[in-house]
Amino acid sequence: xxxxxxxxxxxxxxxxxxxxxxxxxxxxxxxxxxxxxxxxxxxxxxxxxxxxxxxxxxxxxxxxxxxxxxxxxxxxxxxxxxxxxxxxxxxxxxxxxxxxxxxxxxxxxxxxxxxxxxxxxxxxxxxxxxxxxxxxxxxxxxxxxxxxxxxxxxxxxxxxxxxxxxxxxxxxxxxxxxxxxxxxxxxxxxxxxxxxxxxxxxxxxxxxxxxxxxxxxxxxxxxxxxxxxxxxxxxxxxxxxxxxxxxxxxxxxxxxxxxxxxxxxxxxxxxxxxxxxxxxxxxxxxxxxxxxxxxxxxxxxxxxxxxxxxxxxxxxxxxxxxxxxxxxxxxxxxxxxxxxxxxxxxxxxxxxxxxxxxxxxx
Ligand code: SAH
Numbered sequence: 001x002x003x004x005x006x007x008x009x010x011x012x013x014x015x016x017x018x019x020x021x022x023x024x025x026x027x028x029x030x031x032x033x034x035x036x037x038x039x040x041x042x043x044x045x046x047x048x049x050x051x052x053x054x055x056x057x058x059x060x061x062x063x064x065x066x067x068x069x070x071x072x073x074x075x076x077x078x079x080x081x082x083x084x085x086x087x088x089x090x091x092x093x094x095x096x097x098x099x100x101x102x103x104x105x106x107x108x109x110x111x112x113x114x115x116x117x118x119x120x121x122x123x124x125x126x127x128x129x130x131x132x133x134x135x136x137x138x139x140x141x142x143x144x145x146x147x148x149x150x151x152x153x154x155x156x157x158x159x160x161x162x163x164x165x166x167x168x169x170x171x172x173x174x175x176x177x178x179x180x181x182x183x184x185x186x187x188x189x190x191x192x193x194x195x196x197x198x199x200x201x202x203x204x205x206x207x208x209x210x211x212x213x214x215x216x217x218x219x220x221x222x223x224x225x226x227x228x229x230x231x232x233x234x235x236x237x238x239x240x241x242x243x244x245x246x247x248x249x250x251x252x253x254x255x256x257x258x259x260x261x262x263x264x265x266x267x268x269x270x271x272x273x274x275x276x277x278x279x280x281x282x283x284x285x286x287x288x289x290x291x292x293x294x295x296x297x298x299x300x301x302x303x304x305x306x307x308x309x310x311x312x313x314x315x316x317x318x319x320x321x322x323x324x325x326x327x328x329x330x331x332x333x334x335x336x337x338x339x340x341x342x343x344x345x346x347x348x349x350x351x352x353x354x355x356x357x358x359x360x361x362x
């Protein structure tokens with residue numbers, strides 16, 4: 001039985017060094033051996049824990065953000081409510097529960113979930129079985145003619161990246177090759193002409209610097225921003241990465257809550273890269289959408305009222321539950337934990353007032 005490493009090795013022997021985006025795609029989404037196809041990676045027993053898994057408060061507040069955004073769109077009687085990469089479906093479950101406060105929102109929502117993993121679709125179907133939902137394996141085929149509200153947590157960081165390193169004053173693409181020691185990186189001279197406008201200006205960089213580009217992330221944001229511009233609506237993505245353009249290698253593997261070698265045991269561990277928000281925001285702006293400054297997750301959740309929710313939940317809680325709520329609150333908002341590394345990124349068109357949670361909405 002060949003492993004995914006064997007398959008990648010044969011591909012490299014046949015075709016030469018493999019681009020990092022191809023490697024990431026194979027490792028995460030290969031139909032048989034891909035990481036997201038094989039296992040349920042989340043939760044304390046899995047490889048990593050995401051915000052909706054930490055506390056119900058996260059999804060509930062995002063649900064209220066969606067209701068508020070829908071009201072700012074003029075409470076349309078039908079709209080596409082889309083989530084990208086819903087994992088175990090907890091964010092959507094919590095969001096739909098808090099949105100019950102406004103039944104007209106739920107009646108108007110046509111729910112679309114976009115999920116590449118068949119395994120996770122099954123988990124989502126089970127958890128969300130009380131709601132009518134359409135699933136898609138790639139960009140949603142949302143009918144035109146209705147507004148769109150699209151959310152995603154830790155979705156953009158799973159989209160494949162390419163890396164370029166400045167060597168002797170020119171960009172060279174970092175690729176994966178095979179040696180006697182297994183899979184390793186190489187940086188052969190590359191033809192990056194197609195990406196020249198996306199790479200930082202060489203005069204502002206030094207030899208050895210690494211620049212990262214995610215073409216699928218740009219294409220997805222461009223597709224969605226155009227959809228939102230022509231149909232009205234808003235998008236909200238929460239993920240981790242720098243607000244401003246940054247150089248450096250952020251390609252990483254996490255297994256059982258520990259960092260490990262991303263080229264070892266492909267398919268056996270989660271691979272991600274930091275999301276570079278400012279180029280994505282530029283893509284949304286150039287499609288004609290409004291986009292507030294990128295905000296830290298902590299301040300975003302505070303503006304949405306996480307403290308009031310902590311107090312409300314604590315009222316009927318046992319001592320142990322109260323401790324857990326306080327710990328989850330701290331984990332989501334504190335600067336030392338997820339409060340500033342994680343960011344909220346939003347763009348919209350046709351809102352009567354700025355989206356909640358961002359600086360210029362105050
Ligand atoms: N939003 C969830 C899960 C985050 S993990 C949470 O916060 O817990 C990333 C999710 O995106 C997984 O559900 C994964 O299967 C999905 N995914 C990764 N690449 C994808 C792609 N190209 N298209 C659709 N879904 C994808």
